[in-house]
Amino acid sequence: MIIAIICGIIAFIALIILIIKLKSDKLYVYNIKINEAEKEIQVLLEKKMSLLSEIHQKLSEQIAETNFNYLCNLEEIDDDEFKLNSILNNAYSELKDFLENRRSFIPEEDTKNLINELYQINIECIATKNYYNDNTVVLNSKIKKFPNNIIAKFKHIYKRELYNDPVEEEFEILKKK
Numbered sequence: 001m002i003i004a005i006i007c008g009i010i011a012f013i014a015l016i017i018l019i020i021k022l023k024s025d026k027l028y029v030y031n032i033k034i035n036e037a038e039k040e041i042q043v044l045l046e047k048k049m050s051l052l053s054e055i056h057q058k059l060s061e062q063i064a065e066t067n068f069n070y071l072c073n074l075e076e077i078d079d080d081e082f083k084l085n086s087i088l089n090n091a092y093s094e095l096k097d098f099l100e101n102r103r104s105f106i107p108e109e110d111t112k113n114l115i116n117e118l119y120q121i122n123i124e125c126i127a128t129k130n131y132y133n134d135n136t137v138v139l140n141s142k143i144k145k146f147p148n149n150i151i152a153k154f155k156h157i158y159k160r161e162l163y164n165d166p167v168e169e170e171f172e173i174l175k176k177k
Contacts, residue, residue: 019147027148029126030139031157037132038081041163044125045084051118052091059098083128085163092122129163136160 012055099105102160107115140159143152 027053027139027152027155027157030135030142031155033135034132034139034160036056037128039134040128041085041125042081044121044128045081045088046091048088048118048125049084051114052088052095055095055111055114055118058114059107061110062111063102063105067115082161084165092118094156133162136162 095115095118099107139157142148143157143159
């Protein structure tokens with residue numbers, strides 16, 4: 001009888017450990033996906049910043065009095081990817097507006113190539129941010145629930161901030177109206 005009770009307790013503890021291990025692994029996988037997406041976003045934002053600066057320089061050479069206000073804010077960034085993302089999105093929008101308002105202006109071929117590359121980088125960046133946000137939403141929701149909240153604290157896994165691009169924010173505001 002005592003052996004059966006001991007075996008039952010051992011089985012119960014083993015089941016609890018197995019559940020904790022499985023939940024821990026799921027949190028860990030989402031955390032890894034988010035970390036990888038963060039690294040990719042950082043690389044893409046650096047490329048985007050470099051391309052925007054290069055395009056600005058080339059356009060400044062082609063058109064007198066060309067100035068992009070948002071590119072002046074790049075010095076204010078202190079390793080804040082979310083702020084960098086916001087500034088680069090504004091600079092990208094400013095560049096698009098600049099080019100749309102000057103339809104008669106035809107950039108040089110190398111500038112066109114840089115603009116096309118910037119467009120592709122922007123698409124990649126949006127896709128990677130969506131991947132990051134999707135995994136972050138899942139991780140954040142899992143961390144709120146028991147026993148994941150305890151496991152997350154032991155594994156040093158914390159809630160993450162989402163990338164909110166202006167277009168998405170405007171869409172959410174319009175949906176609420």
